[in-house]
Amino acid sequence: MIIKAKHFGLITGLLCLGATTVNAQRPLIQTKYTADPAPMVHNDTVFLYTTHDEDDAQGFKMYDWLLYSSTDMVNWTDHGAVASLKSFSWVTRDNGAWAQQVVERNGKFYMYCPIHGQGIGVLVSDTPYGPFKDPLDKPLVWQKEHWEDIDPTVLIDDDGQAYMYWGNPNVYYVKLNEDMISYSGDIVKLEKTPEHYQEGPWLYKRNEHYYLAFASTCCPEGLGYAMSDSPTGPWTTKGYIMQPTQRSRGNHPGIIDYKGSTYAFGLNYDIMHMETFKHHERRSSSAAKITFNEDGTIQELPYWSDTVLEQIESFNPYQRVEAETMAWGYGLKTEKMPDGKIVLNGIDNNESLLLRGVDFGKGAKKFSISAASIVEGGYIEIRLGSTRGQLVGTVEITNTGGMDRYATMSCDVKGAKGIHDLYFCFKSSAQKDNLFFLDHWEFYN
Known part of the structure; x- marks a missing residue:
């Protein structure tokens, strides 16, 4: 299990006891190291899919994808691993289950998974809980001339056209077909990469504005974003959702609308820092409510622990x-x-x-x-x-x-x-x- 640092015992005790500190933003999940949070809203519930850093990871040690759910944004239920590298028969790597995203269409749930060095695969399930299975028995996308096929994000636009973006350090996209497991046309590489873009794109739409959020600058990484009037760009960099800070290192955005508010998800090393400040890739997921200006731009968030994540409905104990x-x-x-x-x-x-x-x-x-x-x-x-x-x-x-x-x-x-x-x-x-x-x-x- 995770070993607690002796020097942090007093602080954790104060967090438990202090009525004013209990609402301060702490990582959503503490029982495992979770990274690359990819939220999806379905049936009035937030389904949070994450990557998984092993407890003893030094660098990236990632074998599977996890699922958590919540209806109030603060109490989360663990559903365990819903897919892994072993879900793909064609994958030969034993490490590299990197940032994925799940979307729903026509009653099916599609998980887009990068396999570092072997392209991007897709899995399908009849429920958000899995089991997820490979319908193609091959990658959906694999540009074998480089290793840039990571961190897919998918948006189904209001007209039904679906788009998948991905890439590090360049940005690519394709138009997905209605079956969500194939695409039409060529892979398009953005001629102009958004300023400070590193990796981890997240495609989001609000009103008539399209947003491309991403891990920005390096290192450390913040959460940056660009905007466009079209799902295919051109993209204009607008700034930061969260500034880079030495309090963290990497980052990865996820954005959803839920019960009247919009939330940004990202990652940090705050749980690991309760044990050590020696750097390892042992990350944790956090979320914060974001606010938009009249022109659609996003007001900058302070660092996760300086925000307050409010519970949006009470928890019912009279149920299993x-x-x-x-x-x-x-x-x-x-x-x-x-x-x-x-x-x-x-x-x-x-x-x-x-x-x-x-x-x-x-x-x-x-x-x-x-x-x-x-x-x-x-x-x-x-x-x-x-x-x-x-x-x-x-x-x-x-x-x-x-x-x-x-x-x-x-x-x-x-x-x-x-x-x-x-x-x-x-x-x-x-x-x-x-x-x-x-x-x-x-x-x-």
Whole structure:
């Protein structure tokens, strides 16, 4: 699991306890290193597809693509890996699962995946959760004379024409056919690359303006953007969504409209910096609300940790909630089991999990959780507001005889009324590490 730096313990404790700091922007995902965030909105839900830096990565060590989802922008559910390099039979590389994007058309979900050094492939699924399969058994695009075929982005315009952009250091595009797995015409290379363009393009449209956001300058990289009146340009560089800063290194944009607001996603090294400032490619995804000027240009954002990401609706605890759903869970891990189930593990004594803005209404009376354990003396304190806040229940996690043998455990709940930040505080009187596996939980009123 991720090892927490001793010098950061006090700071993380303050973040848990301080009511004014809990809304400060921290990386969306803490259980894994996630990069190149590619959001998609479907059925009133944000589906966030990311690349995955391995925990021990020095340089780029990337094998698969992950999925997270949210309906409130702050509490995210882990769905595990939905595709990998092994999803392509023609891929011979064992590393290089770089920045992808998923779009929906006619009830199908298309994932455009760069394989560094082997072009851009496409996978298709009937659901946003996968499984994603290769319909071509070959690359969609591969310009073998160079290694510039990375970081695809796709936009389906209002007239139904789809465009795919990509490239580093040059920018290319094609017009995709309606089947989304082939294209018409030639590959077009932009005659004029937007100023400060590095890589990681993201194509977005708002009103009649087209936006090409990108990782800009180097190094460090910020988030730049250009605008056009046409999906094929010419593109005029407008400036930065976020200035380059020494507080980070790389970046990669994603932009969506969701529930009346527009959000920019990007990456940073903030989770890694909680452990070390020695540089490794271990990145984390963040998001912030963006604002437009009257002429369509974008107001610059400060650095991620200097923004506030507001929760846009309260969280309902009176439903089955996957245990790998959280706003903050530094030190915890998630794992996909052989049966495909995602569980929360890597749970050590005195670690905690936070869900923001949980609406208990007139009051919860009972709590249940599905857990597996091989130790005695484990329990979970249910607290409101902070890790030292009001204790409303304690559930004992008993020895189930195996980490693959789950049982439902429950406790009474008293005092959980209204809207609060919810903390699960993990405890044990007998063991320090790897206390139990958790599957799902639910409150009852």
